[in-house]
Amino acid sequence: MDHSWWKALDMDYPIIQAPMAGSTSPEFVAACLDAGILGSLGAGYMTAEGTRAAIREIRNLSDKPFNVNLFVPEKLERDAGVIGEAHRALAPYRKELGLPEEMPDLSESEFSRQVGVVIDERVEVVSFTFGLPDEDTVRRLKDAGAFLIGTATTPEEAVEAERSGMDAVVLQGKEAGGHRGAFIGEDRFLTLRELLAGARLTVPVIAAGGIHDAGTVRAALDAGASAVQVGTALLVTEESGANALHKEAILNSSEGETVITNAFSGKHARGLNNRFIEEMAEAAIAPYPIQNDLTKPIRSAAGKQGKTGLLSLWSGESGWKARRGKVSEIVRRLIGEEE
Numbered sequence: 001m002d003h004s005w006w007k008a009l010d011m012d013y014p015i016i017q018a019p020m021a022g023s024t025s026p027e028f029v030a031a032c033l034d035a036g037i038l039g040s041l042g043a044g045y046m047t048a049e050g051t052r053a054a055i056r057e058i059r060n061l062s063d064k065p066f067n068v069n070l071f072v073p074e075k076l077e078r079d080a081g082v083i084g085e086a087h088r089a090l091a092p093y094r095k096e097l098g099l100p101e102e103m104p105d106l107s108e109s110e111f112s113r114q115v116g117v118v119i120d121e122r123v124e125v126v127s128f129t130f131g132l133p134d135e136d137t138v139r140r141l142k143d144a145g146a147f148l149i150g151t152a153t154t155p156e157e158a159v160e161a162e163r164s165g166m167d168a169v170v171l172q173g174k175e176a177g178g179h180r181g182a183f184i185g186e187d188r189f190l191t192l193r194e195l196l197a198g199a200r201l202t203v204p205v206i207a208a209g210g211i212h213d214a215g216t217v218r219a220a221l222d223a224g225a226s227a228v229q230v231g232t233a234l235l236v237t238e239e240s241g242a243n244a245l246h247k248e249a250i251l252n253s254s255e256g257e258t259v260i261t262n263a264f265s266g267k268h269a270r271g272l273n274n275r276f277i278e279e280m281a282e283a284a285i286a287p288y289p290i291q292n293d294l295t296k297p298i299r300s301a302a303g304k305q306g307k308t309g310l311l312s313l314w315s316g317e318s319g320w321k322a323r324r325g326k327v328s329e330i331v332r333r334l335i336g337e338e339e
């Protein structure tokens, strides 16, 4: 396996801080770069200009190369009947939180404008989830010198990612926290171990899902990964931009508390089980990203009112093993210099 790619990106260790949209503040990304791992801005929910501002802030804090992660939009049919039903299913939560009944504005993808921004700003690494960029986008990014990383949840998606021109592919196991990057057919929920065993790629593979200490890093590298991507274990650090309620919920969680749900966004994601997920189990859910738009005011008001039962508390299966500390301390745990 060729390891020169991550050394060329000025990384001391083959470890990537997972992009985590909404929680990857410039200070957090810079702390990860300082600690010798690749920092990632999760720009999925940002506007193009917000993405540019965050990129510039990271550049002010660090001279090292970093990653910007984008959500690849899918073709979307807006069925007014389905959207109306999903909106009505959320009425009890709006009432409980004192929110108006009107439907929130539905978002438009900023993806193509964000691609323009990462090209303009000469971002060194660009990663994708929920799909792959088209040929023209790949060519423009490569012409600008970017190293490209795709996300796959099946061997078929991994092959597709390599074929599309990705320079490396994240294999995201079902253990992983947050949204699943699945984009071909039915979600298959393969474990990281199954994905690593089934990978037939010539480009480097990056393992994601459940990596939280030196043992899990070593196991992934021994199984053929060229690097690992770590989400939950870094989400709870002091520097992370995640909401304090979210960090505490993970740090206080127990084994087996996470579930996969589509109730918050219309897409499968792993998080701590709570009242919203349970009550919405049979409810009408709009497709991604509409459901995400519909639940946004609820999640935001719930955060302000301290109602964790209505928050999306994304966490990987091994979140209960996460430790408190600074990014540098968690990185030392990952490289085996600290228990």
Ligand SMILES: Cc1cc2nc3c(=O)[nH]c(=O)nc-3n(C[C@H](O)[C@H](O)[C@H](O)COP(=O)(O)O)c2cc1C
Binding pocket: 018, 019, 020, 021, 023, 042, 043, 044, 069, 128, 129, 151, 172, 175, 176, 177, 178, 179, 181, 208, 209, 210, 211, 229, 230, 231, 232, 233, 235, 314, 315, 316, 317, 318
């Ligand atoms: C809070 C949270 C947000 C996430 N957001 C993104 C994202 O914006 N883009 C992305 O590619 N992956 C995202 N992920 C998934 C991670 O990239 C990664 O697959 C996962 O965190 C690995 O599993 P772990 O949490 O067990 O380390 C997110 C994960 C979490 C926990």
